[in-house]
Amino acid sequence: MALLASTSGFKFGSDQYEFKFTTDDFKRISSLIYKRAGICLPPKKADMVYNRISRRLRVLGLTSFSAYLDHLTSSDSAEWGPFVGSLTTHLTAFFREEYHFATLASHAEKKASQGRVKLWSCAASTGEEPYSMAITMAEQFGTLYPPVDILATDIDPGVLETARRGIYPLERIKSLSDRIVRSYFLRGGGDNKGFVRIRPELQNMITFEPLNLLAPVWTVKMGYDAVFCRNVMIYFDRQTQKQVLQHLQQYLKADGLFFAGHSENLGHVAELFESCGETVYRPRNSNAELSPEAVYGEECYA
Ligand SMILES: C[S@@+](CC[C@H](N)C(=O)[O-])C[C@H]1O[C@@H](n2cnc3c(N)ncnc32)[C@H](O)[C@@H]1O
Numbered sequence: 001m002a003l004l005a006s007t008s009g010f011k012f013g014s015d016q017y018e019f020k021f022t023t024d025d026f027k028r029i030s031s032l033i034y035k036r037a038g039i040c041l042p043p044k045k046a047d048m049v050y051n052r053i054s055r056r057l058r059v060l061g062l063t064s065f066s067a068y069l070d071h072l073t074s075s076d077s078a079e080w081g082p083f084v085g086s087l088t089t090h091l092t093a094f095f096r097e098e099y100h101f102a103t104l105a106s107h108a109e110k111k112a113s114q115g116r117v118k119l120w121s122c123a124a125s126t127g128e129e130p131y132s133m134a135i136t137m138a139e140q141f142g143t144l145y146p147p148v149d150i151l152a153t154d155i156d157p158g159v160l161e162t163a164r165r166g167i168y169p170l171e172r173i174k175s176l177s178d179r180i181v182r183s184y185f186l187r188g189g190g191d192n193k194g195f196v197r198i199r200p201e202l203q204n205m206i207t208f209e210p211l212n213l214l215a216p217v218w219t220v221k222m223g224y225d226a227v228f229c230r231n232v233m234i235y236f237d238r239q240t241q242k243q244v245l246q247h248l249q250q251y252l253k254a255d256g257l258f259f260a261g262h263s264e265n266l267g268h269v270a271e272l273f274e275s276c277g278e279t280v281y282r283p284r285n286s287n288a289e290l291s292p293e294a295v296y297g298e299e300c301y302a
Contacts, residue, residue, distance in 0.1 A: 010046035019057055021050050025065040029053065032072070033087045036080065037155055038214045038240040041087065052086040085156045089235070092125040094176055095132045097230065100259050103280055104133065104226055105140040107257050108148060111225045112141070117148045120224045122213060122248065123232035124152035127163025127198075128172070133228065134202040135184050144201035151220065153211035164208045166198035213244045222251050231261035238268060245269050249283045256283060 012023045029049055030041040041049060053068065056079070062068050072079045095101060108117045117137070121130040130152035137146040154160050167188075173181055173196055185196040211218060213232070227248055233241045249272050252258060258273055258281040260266060266273045266281055273281035 010050060012046065017050065019050075019054055019063070019065060021046070021065055025069065028069050029065075029087075032069075033084065036214075037084050037088065037212065038237075038244070039087060039235045040237050049087065053083075056082055056086060081157055085158045088156055090125045090156070090159050091231070092128045094128045094173060096129065097262055097279075099278055100228070100230075100280065101132060101136045103257070103277055104259070105136050107226060108137060108146075109140055111255075112147050115147075117146075117226075118151075118224045119148060119226050119228070120151045120153070120220070120251070121228045122151075122153050122211065123229060124154045124160065124163055124208070125156075126159045127152065127166060127208075128168075129228060129230065130163065130206050130208075131166065131198050131202060134198075134205045135180065137205070138184065138202065144199065146205070148205060150206040151224075152206050152208045153220070155210065155212045157210045160208050160210055164203075166203050167192075167195050168198075170194055170196060213247070214240070218247070218251075220251060223253055224251050224256055225253055226257045226259065227252055228259045230259060230264070233264045234261065242269055245272055249273065252283045254283065257281070258283065 012021060012026065026043065026046055026049060033039045033041060053065065057063070057065070057068050060068065060071065062071065071077060072083055111117045119133055121133060124130050130150050133150055137148040138144055140146070152163060173185060181196070184199050184202060186199060188195040188197065211220065229248060233244065236244065245266065248258070260279045260281065262279055264279065272284055274284055276282045
């Protein structure tokens, strides 16, 4: 096969790497992750894919990408979890895009007069986002037992396990004020020195469950007052975004709020959502027809 260079400079098919990685291997991986998780991997991501999946080859003692892909696609393969986990980005932080939390606080305060407030973080990663929601609720209601239930879901059970444990290196909370740290975290001693643990009262506010946003059926009840779907749609193409947003919209109450990531503008689904703040949206009439659009992003392999 001719050596092709991806736009990142990666040389497909070259012998200079530990494992040979061809354009066909890349296309197969790209297509599998697109179908499984909706994630688009253009050729400029070839070196990232190579590095992350090479780790799996080493762990499994395999010597080629094709052997790995055969193993992955064999029936009932337990490799799907690590495969998806390897190719997804889990970057997150406490109070990331902080401006959202003030909006969430006042919205929840208003909604609490109608009963328990239901919040959902649907790409929760390692938990910093749902815990920031829980801290916001504790602050707003002035108690560790606010009338709030939070659902935290993610496609990757590995990150959800970290979220459920709620233990973080001190470095992860360095941007938080001393008062917030003292109120909502327990400092580790002995072997746990250098780590903090979220207070169990906040953990009890949250249910952690795996959920693939691409799944046609979700095991989630409807009627959320707010949904955080931040920094995950950027990895989807337009068609997948529309499909997921249409599905999520049905889970919001008519007066609920939808929070997107800073670079996730919902202008292309104006039939579904209207803007009411900085990347904050209100659902429109749920039965809206979506306009048809391009099927795949030009560099996605489906
Ligand atoms: C960059 S993190 C965003 C975390 C958090 N929402 C934030 O903004 O800080 C993206 C998360 O989306 C998850 N994810 C990717 N594809 C997904 C899918 N199809 N369904 C559910 N979660 C998905 C990844 O596992 C990852 O934890």
